Amino acid sequence: MRPPQVCAFLPSVDLAGRAVALSADIPTIFDQPLASHHKLIGRWVAEREETARAFTRAAARRHIERVFDAAVMEILSSIDCVDLRIAVLGSEEEASPAIAIICESLGQIDLGWIEASNAPTSWRATAYRALEEKLGRVLPIFGYDDLFNQISMYYWDGETEDEPARQSLIYHYGVDAEELDEMTLPSELNARRPDWMIAANAAPRRRLPAALRGKLNALDRAYQALAEIDPERNAWTFDYEIVCDYIPGIEECSSLPPLTLVPFGHFTRELDEVARHGMEMGFMDIAGLCPLSDASQIDDWFTSLRLGAQFLACVQDLIQFDPTKSGGRHVRP
Amino acid sequence: MARENRPALVAANRKPLREWIEADDGDTTCSALPASSAQAQTLHAGIALGPNEGSNEAREALAPPAGLRLPPLG
Numbered sequence: 104m105r106p107p108q109v110c111a112f113l114p115s116v117d118l119a120g121r122a123v124a125l126s127a128d129i130p131t132i133f134d135q136p137l138a139s140h141h142k143l144i145g146r147w148v149a150e151r152e153e154t155a156r157a158f159t160r161a162a163a164r165r166h167i168e169r170v171f172d173a174a175v176m177e178i179l180s181s182i183d184c185v186d187l188r189i190a191v192l193g194s195e196e197e198a199s200p201a202i203a204i205i206c207e208s209l210g211q212i213d214l215g216w217i218e219a220s221n222a223p224t225s226w227r228a229t230a231y232r233a234l235e236e237k238l239g240r241v242l243p244i245f246g247y248d249d250l251f252n253q254i255s256m257y258y259w260d261g262e263t264e265d266e267p268a269r270q271s272l273i274y275h276y277g278v279d280a281e282e283l284d285e286m287t288l289p290s291e292l293n294a295r296r297p298d299w300m301i302a303a304n305a306a307p308r309r310r311l312p313a314a315l316r317g318k319l320n321a322l323d324r325a326y327q328a329l330a331e332i333d334p335e336r337n338a339w340t341f342d343y344e345i346v347c348d349y350i351p352g353i354e355e356c357s358s359l360p361p362l363t364l365v366p367f368g369h370f371t372r373e374l375d376e377v378a379r380h381g382m383e384m385g386f387m388d389i390a391g392l393c394p395l396s397d398a399s400q401i402d403d404w405f406t407s408l409r410l411g412a413q414f415l416a417c418v419q420d421l422i423q424f425d426p427t428k429s430g431g432r433h434v435r436p
Numbered sequence: 437m438a439r440e441n442r443p444a445l446v447a448a449n450r451k452p453l454r455e456w457i458e459a460d461d462g463d464t465t466c467s468a469l470p471a472s473s474a475q476a477q478t479l480h481a482g483i484a485l486g487p488n489e490g491s492n493e494a495r496e497a498l499a500p501p502a503g504l505r506l507p508p509l510g
Contacts, residue, residue, distance in 0.1 A: 145457045157450035
């Protein structure tokens, strides 16, 4: 019988053959001084409060988080067409903290009556076109043109017409004539779009019912207000290089946004194909990332957050509206 | 066993929010943290490995406890 062995390993560090070590991110003692991003938001909180209430350090940290979260929720709570999360980020590079808007929703956005009603095609196409043109201003979302371009790069070597696409399939993949008949070509992909997806079917505003026209005009105004935000304080924009500085590892994610306006029912295979990398590694789900060096800039950030929420409220209003109902009543969920 | 006659934990420091933000040096001498015994400190040092420590060593497999029968792999 072998003598009992003295374990060569330190306790808790080698469980079932796997080395376990504490991450450098875990503080070695609890209750460290507030980090730079807590301090930045904390200054903004302190300016809003008259009271000189005394806190423990941990309670001060929680208080800062609660006040900020409440202010964010007050603005975003009415938005239910998409789940958004706000994160205040520190930087490893001693740069300013930043506030990020992250999109937690995945897949096709619910198009309501635009996709599933008997309203005239021209009304549906006009509303869909408005969303295609404008929604990308605040949400990480792709439309049919992006899907077509991705598929074109995947299968047709960037070609967009049938004959060059067919030649590219033969050249690169050695597809014979019989197999080619089973391959999707650009015209076949385009032909699968329902009529309401085609911009040419959109109607001039004056031919729309007044209630629908009103919704679209409200959307236009909210969109225009977004264009007037100071780019330095805009909650809804980001620079990819800066995102990489604040969120290490995001380079591994797909460059594809997580949301789409393309109806899954018509393009299931293609959407699955282009989204595969994102499903495995994550999507580019940042809606905005704004570095802020001074607490005095946070009110401006909130102003732009509110303008984005108002724009999304107009989007919801358009999607939940059913112009075929008399008087333009809203559809009950 | 005789216990040392001192409070286990000192009440945490309380300050206005501004002071935690503008004038918090980290309380390096903070008495609110209980002192660890030498035995506990040795254990903590054992758990917290350095980034390269131990990762390249050829290690001997742990012997399974007597009486534990593992199913064959695969």
